Amino acid sequence: MTTVPPGTKAEPCARIERGQGCGVERCGLCEARAVSICNAIEEDQLSELARATTVVELAPGEVFRNEGASPEYLFNIISGSVKLFKLLADGRRAVIGFLTVGDFIGFGRPDAVPCSAEALTNVRLCRFERGKFRVLLETYPKLERRLLAVASDEVAAGQEHMTLLGRLTADERVARFLLARAEASQRLGGSSKDLELPMTRSDIADYLGLTIETVSRVFTRLRRKGLIDYKTARSVTLQDRPGLLAISEGG
Amino acid sequence: MTTVPPGTKAEPCARIERGQGCGVERCGLCEARAVSICNAIEEDQLSELARATTVVELAPGEVFRNEGASPEYLFNIISGSVKLFKLLADGRRAVIGFLTVGDFIGFGRPDAVPCSAEALTNVRLCRFERGKFRVLLETYPKLERRLLAVASDEVAAGQEHMTLLGRLTADERVARFLLARAEASQRLGGSSKDLELPMTRSDIADYLGLTIETVSRVFTRLRRKGLIDYKTARSVTLQDRPGLLAISEGG
DNA sequence: CGTCATGTTGATTGAGCTCAATCCATGTGG
Protein backbone atom coordinates (compact mmCIF):
# COMPACT_ATOMS: atom_id res chain seq x y z
CA MET A 1 0.00 0.00 0.00
CA THR A 2 1.38 3.36 -1.01
CA THR A 3 0.77 6.06 1.48
CA VAL A 4 1.34 9.74 1.22
CA PRO A 5 2.81 11.66 4.14
CA PRO A 6 0.15 14.11 5.28
CA GLY A 7 0.84 17.69 4.38
CA THR A 8 2.48 17.02 1.05
CA LYS A 9 0.76 19.62 -1.05
CA ALA A 10 2.54 20.62 -4.20
CA GLU A 11 2.98 24.30 -4.81
CA PRO A 12 0.25 25.75 -7.00
CA CYS A 13 2.81 27.93 -8.78
CA ALA A 14 1.74 27.51 -12.36
CA ARG A 15 3.26 29.56 -15.08
CA ILE A 16 0.47 31.32 -16.82
CA GLU A 17 0.54 32.57 -20.36
CA ARG A 18 -1.94 35.10 -21.53
CA GLY A 19 -2.97 36.30 -24.92
CA GLN A 20 -0.44 34.42 -26.99
CA GLY A 21 -2.24 34.55 -30.29
CA CYS A 22 -5.38 36.61 -29.92
CA GLY A 23 -8.94 35.44 -30.24
CA VAL A 24 -9.86 33.14 -33.04
CA GLU A 25 -6.33 32.13 -33.76
CA ARG A 26 -5.50 30.57 -30.43
CA CYS A 27 -8.59 28.40 -30.15
CA GLY A 28 -8.76 27.82 -33.88
CA LEU A 29 -5.23 26.48 -33.92
CA CYS A 30 -5.51 24.60 -30.64
CA GLU A 31 -4.05 21.11 -30.95
CA ALA A 32 -6.75 19.72 -28.68
CA ARG A 33 -9.70 21.31 -30.44
CA ALA A 34 -10.58 18.28 -32.54
CA VAL A 35 -10.99 16.06 -29.49
CA SER A 36 -12.23 18.48 -26.84
CA ILE A 37 -15.63 19.84 -25.93
CA CYS A 38 -14.66 23.14 -27.55
CA ASN A 39 -15.42 21.73 -30.95
CA ALA A 40 -19.08 22.16 -30.04
CA ILE A 41 -18.48 25.86 -30.62
CA GLU A 42 -18.52 27.15 -34.16
CA GLU A 43 -15.47 28.57 -35.88
CA ASP A 44 -16.84 32.09 -36.02
CA GLN A 45 -17.40 32.23 -32.27
CA LEU A 46 -13.99 31.08 -31.20
CA SER A 47 -12.83 34.53 -30.23
CA GLU A 48 -15.44 34.65 -27.51
CA LEU A 49 -14.28 31.25 -26.33
CA ALA A 50 -10.67 32.41 -26.32
CA ARG A 51 -11.58 35.44 -24.24
CA ALA A 52 -13.02 33.17 -21.56
CA THR A 53 -9.88 31.06 -21.26
CA THR A 54 -6.31 31.24 -20.04
CA VAL A 55 -3.57 28.84 -21.03
CA VAL A 56 -1.66 27.38 -18.11
CA GLU A 57 1.56 25.38 -18.15
CA LEU A 58 2.53 22.88 -15.52
CA ALA A 59 5.55 20.75 -14.75
CA PRO A 60 5.33 17.11 -13.68
CA GLY A 61 4.19 16.73 -10.10
CA GLU A 62 2.33 20.01 -9.88
CA VAL A 63 -1.04 19.75 -8.20
CA PHE A 64 -3.42 22.26 -9.73
CA ARG A 65 -6.73 21.25 -8.20
CA ASN A 66 -7.36 20.24 -4.61
CA GLU A 67 -10.00 17.84 -3.36
CA GLY A 68 -12.49 19.62 -1.16
CA ALA A 69 -11.61 23.11 -2.35
CA SER A 70 -14.18 25.34 -3.98
CA PRO A 71 -14.09 24.75 -7.73
CA GLU A 72 -12.84 28.09 -9.03
CA TYR A 73 -11.66 26.81 -12.36
CA LEU A 74 -12.48 24.18 -14.92
CA PHE A 75 -9.93 22.84 -17.37
CA ASN A 76 -9.40 21.26 -20.71
CA ILE A 77 -6.17 19.45 -21.35
CA ILE A 78 -4.34 20.78 -24.39
CA SER A 79 -1.33 18.50 -24.04
CA GLY A 80 0.28 16.19 -21.54
CA SER A 81 -1.15 13.79 -18.99
CA VAL A 82 -2.87 14.27 -15.66
CA LYS A 83 -3.95 12.04 -12.83
CA LEU A 84 -6.96 12.53 -10.60
CA PHE A 85 -6.74 11.19 -7.06
CA LYS A 86 -8.25 11.18 -3.62
CA LEU A 87 -6.45 10.91 -0.31
CA LEU A 88 -7.76 9.30 2.84
CA ALA A 89 -7.00 10.79 6.24
CA ASP A 90 -4.29 8.22 6.92
CA GLY A 91 -2.51 8.72 3.62
CA ARG A 92 -4.02 5.94 1.59
CA ARG A 93 -4.52 7.09 -1.93
CA ALA A 94 -6.95 6.21 -4.69
CA VAL A 95 -6.14 7.25 -8.22
CA ILE A 96 -9.44 7.94 -9.92
CA GLY A 97 -8.26 8.24 -13.46
CA PHE A 98 -5.66 9.32 -15.98
CA LEU A 99 -6.51 12.08 -18.40
CA THR A 100 -4.94 13.39 -21.58
CA VAL A 101 -5.41 15.65 -24.57
CA GLY A 102 -8.95 16.85 -24.95
CA ASP A 103 -10.18 15.62 -21.60
CA PHE A 104 -12.33 17.90 -19.47
CA ILE A 105 -11.70 18.44 -15.78
CA GLY A 106 -14.53 19.96 -13.84
CA PHE A 107 -17.32 17.56 -13.05
CA GLY A 108 -18.49 17.19 -9.49
CA ARG A 109 -20.76 18.87 -7.01
CA PRO A 110 -20.83 22.63 -7.31
CA ASP A 111 -19.54 23.20 -3.77
CA ALA A 112 -16.44 21.03 -3.54
CA VAL A 113 -13.89 19.62 -5.94
CA PRO A 114 -14.30 15.82 -5.82
CA CYS A 115 -10.65 14.96 -6.33
CA SER A 116 -7.24 16.47 -6.68
CA ALA A 117 -5.47 16.74 -10.01
CA GLU A 118 -1.75 16.45 -10.63
CA ALA A 119 0.35 16.81 -13.76
CA LEU A 120 2.16 13.61 -14.72
CA THR A 121 4.12 15.20 -17.55
CA ASN A 122 4.54 18.73 -18.73
CA VAL A 123 1.00 19.84 -19.22
CA ARG A 124 -0.77 22.64 -21.04
CA LEU A 125 -4.20 23.41 -19.75
CA CYS A 126 -6.96 25.59 -21.02
CA ARG A 127 -8.42 27.15 -17.93
CA PHE A 128 -11.98 28.46 -17.57
CA GLU A 129 -13.11 30.60 -14.72
CA ARG A 130 -16.21 28.99 -13.29
CA GLY A 131 -18.49 31.96 -13.78
CA LYS A 132 -17.37 32.54 -17.32
CA PHE A 133 -17.80 28.88 -18.11
CA ARG A 134 -21.35 28.96 -16.89
CA VAL A 135 -22.04 31.90 -19.16
CA LEU A 136 -20.56 29.98 -22.06
CA LEU A 137 -22.84 27.06 -21.31
CA GLU A 138 -25.84 29.33 -21.29
CA THR A 139 -24.77 31.01 -24.49
CA TYR A 140 -23.96 27.88 -26.46
CA PRO A 141 -26.53 25.14 -26.05
CA LYS A 142 -24.39 22.88 -28.20
CA LEU A 143 -21.60 23.16 -25.68
CA GLU A 144 -23.93 22.20 -22.88
CA ARG A 145 -25.25 19.25 -24.85
CA ARG A 146 -21.72 18.17 -25.55
CA LEU A 147 -20.77 18.43 -21.91
CA LEU A 148 -23.78 16.37 -20.88
CA ALA A 149 -22.70 13.67 -23.30
CA VAL A 150 -19.19 13.74 -21.88
CA ALA A 151 -20.46 13.56 -18.30
CA SER A 152 -22.74 10.72 -19.27
CA ASP A 153 -19.79 8.85 -20.76
CA GLU A 154 -17.83 9.49 -17.62
CA VAL A 155 -20.58 7.95 -15.53
CA ALA A 156 -20.44 4.82 -17.66
CA ALA A 157 -16.65 4.68 -17.52
CA GLY A 158 -16.82 5.02 -13.76
CA GLN A 159 -19.21 2.10 -13.52
CA GLU A 160 -16.85 0.03 -15.59
CA HIS A 161 -14.02 0.86 -13.24
CA MET A 162 -16.11 0.06 -10.18
CA THR A 163 -16.65 -3.38 -11.62
CA LEU A 164 -12.91 -3.78 -12.09
CA LEU A 165 -12.19 -2.68 -8.53
CA GLY A 166 -14.93 -4.73 -6.97
CA ARG A 167 -14.69 -8.00 -8.82
CA LEU A 168 -11.54 -8.53 -10.88
CA THR A 169 -8.32 -10.31 -9.89
CA ALA A 170 -4.96 -8.54 -10.03
CA ASP A 171 -4.07 -10.10 -13.38
CA GLU A 172 -7.41 -9.16 -14.87
CA ARG A 173 -7.05 -5.59 -13.64
CA VAL A 174 -3.61 -5.08 -15.10
CA ALA A 175 -4.58 -6.69 -18.41
CA ARG A 176 -7.62 -4.44 -18.69
CA PHE A 177 -5.56 -1.44 -17.78
CA LEU A 178 -3.07 -2.12 -20.54
CA LEU A 179 -5.79 -2.73 -23.10
CA ALA A 180 -7.57 0.46 -22.10
CA ARG A 181 -4.33 2.37 -22.42
CA ALA A 182 -3.82 0.91 -25.88
CA GLU A 183 -7.27 2.02 -26.91
CA ALA A 184 -6.75 5.51 -25.55
CA SER A 185 -3.44 5.75 -27.37
CA GLN A 186 -5.05 4.65 -30.60
CA ARG A 187 -7.89 7.10 -30.21
CA LEU A 188 -5.37 9.92 -30.21
CA GLY A 189 -3.69 8.63 -33.31
CA GLY A 190 -0.89 6.83 -31.51
CA SER A 191 0.17 3.22 -31.60
CA SER A 192 -2.08 0.63 -30.01
CA LYS A 193 0.89 -1.65 -29.50
CA ASP A 194 3.69 0.47 -28.14
CA LEU A 195 2.52 2.30 -25.05
CA GLU A 196 4.16 5.16 -23.24
CA LEU A 197 2.95 5.06 -19.66
CA PRO A 198 3.21 8.53 -18.15
CA MET A 199 2.45 7.23 -14.65
CA THR A 200 4.49 5.32 -12.08
CA ARG A 201 3.80 1.81 -10.79
CA SER A 202 2.52 3.46 -7.67
CA ASP A 203 -0.03 5.45 -9.66
CA ILE A 204 -1.11 2.32 -11.47
CA ALA A 205 -1.41 0.46 -8.17
CA ASP A 206 -3.56 3.18 -6.63
CA TYR A 207 -5.66 3.22 -9.77
CA LEU A 208 -6.20 -0.54 -9.81
CA GLY A 209 -6.69 -0.97 -6.07
CA LEU A 210 -3.48 -2.98 -5.73
CA THR A 211 0.01 -2.45 -4.27
CA ILE A 212 3.12 -1.44 -6.19
CA GLU A 213 4.59 -4.87 -5.60
CA THR A 214 1.60 -6.69 -7.00
CA VAL A 215 1.52 -4.49 -10.08
CA SER A 216 5.21 -5.09 -10.62
CA ARG A 217 4.78 -8.83 -10.20
CA VAL A 218 1.92 -8.97 -12.68
CA PHE A 219 3.92 -6.98 -15.19
CA THR A 220 6.85 -9.37 -14.98
CA ARG A 221 4.53 -12.33 -15.08
CA LEU A 222 2.92 -11.02 -18.27
CA ARG A 223 6.36 -10.43 -19.70
CA ARG A 224 7.57 -13.93 -18.88
CA LYS A 225 4.50 -15.32 -20.61
CA GLY A 226 5.35 -13.24 -23.66
CA LEU A 227 2.15 -11.20 -23.57
CA ILE A 228 3.97 -7.91 -23.18
CA ASP A 229 7.52 -6.66 -23.32
CA TYR A 230 9.43 -3.62 -22.08
CA LYS A 231 12.92 -2.30 -21.70
CA THR A 232 12.02 0.46 -19.27
CA ALA A 233 9.07 0.37 -16.88
CA ARG A 234 7.41 3.25 -18.67
CA SER A 235 7.28 1.99 -22.22
CA VAL A 236 5.45 -1.24 -22.79
CA THR A 237 4.79 -3.20 -25.96
CA LEU A 238 1.69 -5.36 -26.20
CA GLN A 239 2.89 -8.53 -27.88
CA ASP A 240 -0.24 -10.63 -27.65
CA ARG A 241 -3.45 -8.66 -27.65
CA PRO A 242 -5.80 -11.65 -27.76
CA GLY A 243 -3.91 -13.21 -24.88
CA LEU A 244 -4.29 -10.06 -22.82
CA LEU A 245 -7.94 -9.89 -23.69
CA ALA A 246 -8.41 -13.48 -22.55
CA ILE A 247 -6.72 -12.71 -19.23
CA SER A 248 -8.73 -9.53 -18.82
CA GLU A 249 -11.89 -11.59 -19.11
CA GLY A 250 -10.86 -14.14 -16.55
CA GLY A 251 -9.18 -16.63 -18.87
CA MET B 1 -18.41 -14.66 -4.14
CA THR B 2 -21.94 -14.64 -5.46
CA THR B 3 -22.28 -15.78 -8.98
CA VAL B 4 -25.24 -15.75 -11.27
CA PRO B 5 -26.00 -18.73 -13.47
CA PRO B 6 -25.72 -17.54 -17.07
CA GLY B 7 -29.00 -17.16 -18.84
CA THR B 8 -31.01 -15.93 -15.88
CA LYS B 9 -32.81 -13.06 -17.46
CA ALA B 10 -35.94 -11.92 -15.73
CA GLU B 11 -39.00 -11.52 -17.85
CA PRO B 12 -39.50 -7.96 -19.02
CA CYS B 13 -43.23 -8.24 -18.50
CA ALA B 14 -44.01 -4.92 -16.93
CA ARG B 15 -47.52 -3.85 -16.28
CA ILE B 16 -47.96 -0.53 -17.96
CA GLU B 17 -50.49 2.06 -17.02
CA ARG B 18 -51.37 4.81 -19.38
CA GLY B 19 -53.13 8.07 -19.00
CA GLN B 20 -54.26 7.69 -15.41
CA GLY B 21 -54.86 11.35 -14.65
CA CYS B 22 -54.36 13.40 -17.76
CA GLY B 23 -51.70 15.97 -18.38
CA VAL B 24 -50.91 18.48 -15.70
CA GLU B 25 -52.53 16.45 -12.99
CA ARG B 26 -50.39 13.37 -13.21
CA CYS B 27 -47.03 15.14 -13.23
CA GLY B 28 -48.23 17.92 -10.98
CA LEU B 29 -49.34 15.42 -8.35
CA CYS B 30 -46.36 13.10 -8.81
CA GLU B 31 -44.93 12.07 -5.45
CA ALA B 32 -41.43 12.18 -6.85
CA ARG B 33 -41.67 15.57 -8.46
CA ALA B 34 -40.06 17.47 -5.60
CA VAL B 35 -36.90 15.41 -5.76
CA SER B 36 -36.63 14.52 -9.44
CA ILE B 37 -35.26 16.30 -12.47
CA CYS B 38 -38.81 17.04 -13.59
CA ASN B 39 -39.00 19.92 -11.17
CA ALA B 40 -36.84 21.80 -13.63
CA ILE B 41 -39.97 22.08 -15.74
CA GLU B 42 -42.47 24.78 -14.87
CA GLU B 43 -45.95 24.03 -13.59
CA ASP B 44 -47.65 25.32 -16.70
CA GLN B 45 -45.71 23.00 -18.98
CA LEU B 46 -46.33 19.82 -17.12
CA SER B 47 -48.90 18.56 -19.56
CA GLU B 48 -46.28 18.40 -22.26
CA LEU B 49 -44.05 16.49 -19.88
CA ALA B 50 -46.85 14.09 -19.04
CA ARG B 51 -47.46 13.46 -22.71
CA ALA B 52 -43.87 12.32 -23.12
CA THR B 53 -44.04 9.79 -20.32
CA THR B 54 -45.58 6.47 -19.41
CA VAL B 55 -45.93 5.11 -15.92
CA VAL B 56 -44.65 1.59 -15.46
CA GLU B 57 -45.10 -0.74 -12.50
CA LEU B 58 -42.71 -3.51 -11.60
CA ALA B 59 -42.58 -6.31 -9.06
CA PRO B 60 -39.46 -7.18 -7.07
CA GLY B 61 -36.89 -9.00 -9.18
CA GLU B 62 -38.01 -7.64 -12.52
CA VAL B 63 -35.16 -6.56 -14.76
CA PHE B 64 -36.26 -3.63 -16.89
CA ARG B 65 -33.00 -2.54 -18.48
CA ASN B 66 -30.30 -4.77 -19.89
CA GLU B 67 -26.61 -4.04 -20.01
CA GLY B 68 -25.40 -3.76 -23.56
CA ALA B 69 -28.83 -3.26 -25.09
CA SER B 70 -29.70 -0.17 -27.04
CA PRO B 71 -31.09 2.44 -24.65
CA GLU B 72 -34.67 2.76 -25.83
CA TYR B 73 -35.99 4.27 -22.64
CA LEU B 74 -34.91 6.48 -19.80
CA PHE B 75 -36.55 6.40 -16.40
CA ASN B 76 -37.31 8.35 -13.30
CA ILE B 77 -38.17 6.45 -10.17
CA ILE B 78 -41.51 7.48 -8.72
CA SER B 79 -41.46 5.01 -5.85
CA GLY B 80 -39.62 1.93 -4.72
CA SER B 81 -35.99 0.88 -4.95
CA VAL B 82 -33.84 -0.31 -7.80
CA LYS B 83 -30.38 -1.77 -8.16
CA LEU B 84 -28.00 -1.28 -11.06
CA PHE B 85 -25.57 -4.08 -11.80
CA LYS B 86 -23.11 -5.54 -14.25
CA LEU B 87 -22.38 -9.17 -14.91
CA LEU B 88 -19.07 -10.67 -15.97
CA ALA B 89 -18.94 -13.54 -18.44
CA ASP B 90 -18.37 -16.08 -15.67
CA GLY B 91 -21.25 -14.87 -13.52
CA ARG B 92 -19.44 -12.58 -11.15
CA ARG B 93 -21.59 -9.59 -10.42
CA ALA B 94 -20.91 -6.00 -9.50
CA VAL B 95 -23.73 -3.94 -8.07
CA ILE B 96 -23.13 -0.40 -9.23
CA GLY B 97 -25.64 1.37 -7.07
CA PHE B 98 -29.01 1.48 -5.37
CA LEU B 99 -31.55 4.02 -6.52
CA THR B 100 -34.80 5.34 -5.09
CA VAL B 101 -37.47 7.98 -5.41
CA GLY B 102 -36.47 10.78 -7.72
CA ASP B 103 -33.42 9.11 -9.14
CA PHE B 104 -32.79 9.22 -12.86
CA ILE B 105 -31.81 6.16 -14.87
CA GLY B 106 -30.36 6.81 -18.25
CA PHE B 107 -26.79 8.01 -18.24
CA GLY B 108 -24.22 6.22 -20.33
CA ARG B 109 -22.96 6.10 -23.86
CA PRO B 110 -25.66 6.63 -26.46
CA ASP B 111 -25.12 3.24 -28.09
CA ALA B 112 -25.27 0.79 -25.20
CA VAL B 113 -26.84 0.66 -21.76
CA PRO B 114 -23.95 0.57 -19.28
CA CYS B 115 -25.64 -1.64 -16.71
CA SER B 116 -28.75 -3.63 -16.04
CA ALA B 117 -31.45 -2.43 -13.70
CA GLU B 118 -33.64 -4.56 -11.44
CA ALA B 119 -36.51 -3.72 -9.13
CA LEU B 120 -35.76 -4.50 -5.49
CA THR B 121 -39.26 -3.68 -4.28
CA ASN B 122 -42.47 -2.87 -6.01
CA VAL B 123 -41.47 0.01 -8.21
CA ARG B 124 -43.25 2.74 -10.12
CA LEU B 125 -41.26 4.23 -12.93
CA CYS B 126 -41.80 7.20 -15.12
CA ARG B 127 -40.62 6.10 -18.52
CA PHE B 128 -39.37 8.38 -21.31
CA GLU B 129 -38.86 7.26 -24.84
CA ARG B 130 -35.36 8.23 -25.84
CA GLY B 131 -36.34 10.38 -28.79
CA LYS B 132 -39.03 12.21 -26.87
CA PHE B 133 -36.64 12.79 -24.01
CA ARG B 134 -34.13 14.36 -26.35
CA VAL B 135 -36.83 16.68 -27.62
CA LEU B 136 -37.68 17.62 -24.06
CA LEU B 137 -34.05 18.44 -23.39
CA GLU B 138 -33.91 20.65 -26.44
CA THR B 139 -37.15 22.36 -25.51
CA TYR B 140 -36.37 22.98 -21.87
CA PRO B 141 -32.85 24.25 -21.30
CA LYS B 142 -33.49 24.17 -17.58
CA LEU B 143 -34.09 20.45 -17.76
CA GLU B 144 -30.84 19.96 -19.59
CA ARG B 145 -28.98 22.07 -17.08
CA ARG B 146 -30.52 20.07 -14.30
CA LEU B 147 -29.55 16.82 -15.91
CA LEU B 148 -25.99 18.00 -16.35
CA ALA B 149 -25.86 18.82 -12.65
CA VAL B 150 -27.19 15.36 -11.79
CA ALA B 151 -24.71 13.66 -14.11
CA SER B 152 -21.95 15.71 -12.60
CA ASP B 153 -22.98 14.62 -9.12
CA GLU B 154 -23.08 11.07 -10.28
CA VAL B 155 -19.52 11.34 -11.53
CA ALA B 156 -18.42 12.55 -8.10
CA ALA B 157 -20.38 9.83 -6.32
CA GLY B 158 -18.80 7.25 -8.58
CA GLN B 159 -15.32 8.51 -7.70
CA GLU B 160 -16.18 8.23 -4.05
CA HIS B 161 -17.24 4.66 -4.55
CA MET B 162 -14.10 3.82 -6.51
CA THR B 163 -12.10 4.99 -3.53
CA LEU B 164 -14.12 2.74 -1.28
CA LEU B 165 -13.64 -0.25 -3.57
CA GLY B 166 -9.99 0.37 -4.17
CA ARG B 167 -8.74 1.29 -0.75
CA LEU B 168 -11.06 0.59 2.17
CA THR B 169 -11.20 -2.46 4.45
CA ALA B 170 -14.33 -4.54 4.80
CA ASP B 171 -15.30 -2.84 8.06
CA GLU B 172 -14.79 0.60 6.59
CA ARG B 173 -16.87 -0.29 3.55
CA VAL B 174 -19.82 -1.56 5.54
CA ALA B 175 -19.70 1.38 7.94
CA ARG B 176 -19.69 3.82 5.04
CA PHE B 177 -22.49 1.96 3.38
CA LEU B 178 -24.68 2.20 6.45
CA LEU B 179 -23.93 5.88 6.94
CA ALA B 180 -24.65 6.59 3.30
CA ARG B 181 -27.95 4.74 3.61
CA ALA B 182 -28.83 6.79 6.65
CA GLU B 183 -28.14 9.99 4.78
CA ALA B 184 -30.20 8.89 1.82
CA SER B 185 -33.05 7.95 4.11
CA GLN B 186 -32.90 11.31 5.82
CA ARG B 187 -32.81 13.16 2.51
CA LEU B 188 -36.15 11.61 1.65
CA GLY B 189 -37.64 12.60 4.97
CA GLY B 190 -37.14 9.26 6.65
CA SER B 191 -35.28 8.33 9.79
CA SER B 192 -31.51 8.54 9.79
CA LYS B 193 -31.35 5.97 12.56
CA ASP B 194 -33.76 3.22 11.60
CA LEU B 195 -32.95 1.90 8.18
CA GLU B 196 -34.98 -0.32 5.93
CA LEU B 197 -32.60 -2.08 3.60
CA PRO B 198 -34.42 -3.10 0.45
CA MET B 199 -31.50 -5.21 -0.76
CA THR B 200 -30.13 -8.60 0.25
CA ARG B 201 -26.73 -9.30 1.80
CA SER B 202 -25.72 -10.58 -1.59
CA ASP B 203 -26.56 -7.24 -3.19
CA ILE B 204 -24.64 -5.40 -0.51
CA ALA B 205 -21.66 -7.71 -1.00
CA ASP B 206 -21.62 -7.17 -4.75
CA TYR B 207 -21.92 -3.44 -4.15
CA LEU B 208 -19.05 -3.29 -1.69
CA GLY B 209 -16.75 -5.70 -3.52
CA LEU B 210 -17.01 -8.31 -0.75
CA THR B 211 -18.64 -11.72 -0.26
CA ILE B 212 -21.97 -12.37 1.45
CA GLU B 213 -20.15 -14.06 4.31
CA THR B 214 -17.87 -11.12 4.94
CA VAL B 215 -20.75 -8.68 4.89
CA SER B 216 -22.64 -10.87 7.32
CA ARG B 217 -19.63 -11.14 9.62
CA VAL B 218 -19.07 -7.40 9.66
CA PHE B 219 -22.75 -6.82 10.44
CA THR B 220 -22.63 -9.16 13.42
CA ARG B 221 -19.31 -7.68 14.54
CA LEU B 222 -20.83 -4.20 14.46
CA ARG B 223 -23.81 -5.48 16.39
CA ARG B 224 -21.66 -7.15 19.05
CA LYS B 225 -19.81 -3.88 19.51
CA GLY B 226 -23.13 -2.12 19.98
CA LEU B 227 -22.74 0.15 16.97
CA ILE B 228 -25.83 -1.15 15.26
CA ASP B 229 -28.73 -3.41 16.06
CA TYR B 230 -31.30 -5.39 14.13
CA LYS B 231 -33.98 -7.98 14.58
CA THR B 232 -34.28 -8.92 10.93
CA ALA B 233 -31.48 -8.62 8.40
CA ARG B 234 -33.40 -5.99 6.48
CA SER B 235 -34.07 -3.42 9.16
CA VAL B 236 -31.08 -1.99 10.93
CA THR B 237 -30.83 0.62 13.67
CA LEU B 238 -27.73 2.77 13.90
CA GLN B 239 -26.97 2.94 17.62
CA ASP B 240 -23.68 4.78 17.55
CA ARG B 241 -23.25 7.12 14.65
CA PRO B 242 -19.93 8.62 15.76
CA GLY B 243 -18.57 5.14 16.29
CA LEU B 244 -19.58 4.12 12.79
CA LEU B 245 -18.08 7.27 11.41
CA ALA B 246 -14.81 6.51 13.18
CA ILE B 247 -14.75 3.02 11.71
CA SER B 248 -15.63 4.32 8.27
CA GLU B 249 -12.58 6.57 8.44
CA GLY B 250 -10.19 3.84 9.43
CA GLY B 251 -10.56 4.14 13.20
C1' DC C 1 29.95 9.82 -6.44
C1' DG C 2 26.23 9.72 -3.19
C1' DT C 3 21.42 10.47 -2.84
C1' DC C 4 16.84 9.78 -3.82
C1' DA C 5 13.02 8.02 -6.27
C1' DT C 6 11.47 4.15 -8.64
C1' DG C 7 11.13 -0.62 -9.63
C1' DT C 8 11.93 -5.62 -8.90
C1' DT C 9 12.10 -9.79 -6.35
C1' DG C 10 11.76 -12.87 -2.28
C1' DA C 11 9.77 -14.44 2.18
C1' DT C 12 6.06 -14.24 5.16
C1' DT C 13 1.57 -12.84 6.84
C1' DG C 14 -3.14 -11.96 7.02
C1' DA C 15 -7.76 -10.13 5.52
C1' DG C 16 -11.11 -11.78 3.20
C1' DC C 17 -12.54 -15.84 0.28
C1' DT C 18 -14.17 -20.64 -0.16
C1' DC C 19 -16.40 -24.51 1.42
C1' DA C 20 -19.67 -26.43 4.42
C1' DA C 21 -23.01 -26.84 8.00
C1' DT C 22 -26.78 -24.76 10.24
C1' DC C 23 -30.39 -21.54 11.19
C1' DC C 24 -34.49 -19.11 10.31
C1' DA C 25 -38.47 -17.04 8.16
C1' DT C 26 -41.77 -17.66 4.72
C1' DG C 27 -44.64 -19.98 1.81
C1' DT C 28 -46.96 -24.24 -0.01
C1' DG C 29 -49.44 -28.35 -0.26
C1' DG C 30 -51.48 -32.30 1.98
Added chain:
DNA sequence: CCACATGGATTGAGCTCAATCAACATGACG
Protein backbone atom coordinates in the same frame (compact mmCIF):
# COMPACT_ATOMS: atom_id res chain seq x y z
C1' DC D 1 -52.34 -27.31 11.29
C1' DC D 2 -48.18 -29.45 10.33
C1' DA D 3 -44.41 -31.16 7.21
C1' DC D 4 -41.35 -29.67 4.41
C1' DA D 5 -39.19 -27.12 0.77
C1' DT D 6 -36.89 -22.76 -0.35
C1' DG D 7 -34.00 -18.65 -0.26
C1' DG D 8 -31.64 -15.74 2.61
C1' DA D 9 -28.53 -15.19 6.55
C1' DT D 10 -25.25 -16.71 9.88
C1' DT D 11 -21.27 -19.11 11.68
C1' DG D 12 -17.11 -22.01 11.63
C1' DA D 13 -12.71 -23.98 9.59
C1' DG D 14 -9.26 -23.72 6.48
C1' DC D 15 -7.11 -21.70 2.42
C1' DT D 16 -5.42 -18.27 -0.90
C1' DC D 17 -4.45 -14.19 -3.20
C1' DA D 18 -2.62 -10.12 -2.58
C1' DA D 19 -0.58 -7.29 1.23
C1' DT D 20 3.32 -6.50 4.08
C1' DC D 21 8.03 -6.47 5.23
C1' DA D 22 12.56 -6.46 3.58
C1' DA D 23 16.47 -6.45 0.57
C1' DC D 24 18.41 -5.03 -3.47
C1' DA D 25 18.76 -3.04 -8.36
C1' DT D 26 18.57 0.78 -11.41
C1' DG D 27 18.80 5.24 -13.10
C1' DA D 28 18.39 10.36 -12.85
C1' DC D 29 20.49 14.25 -10.96
C1' DG D 30 22.97 17.66 -8.19
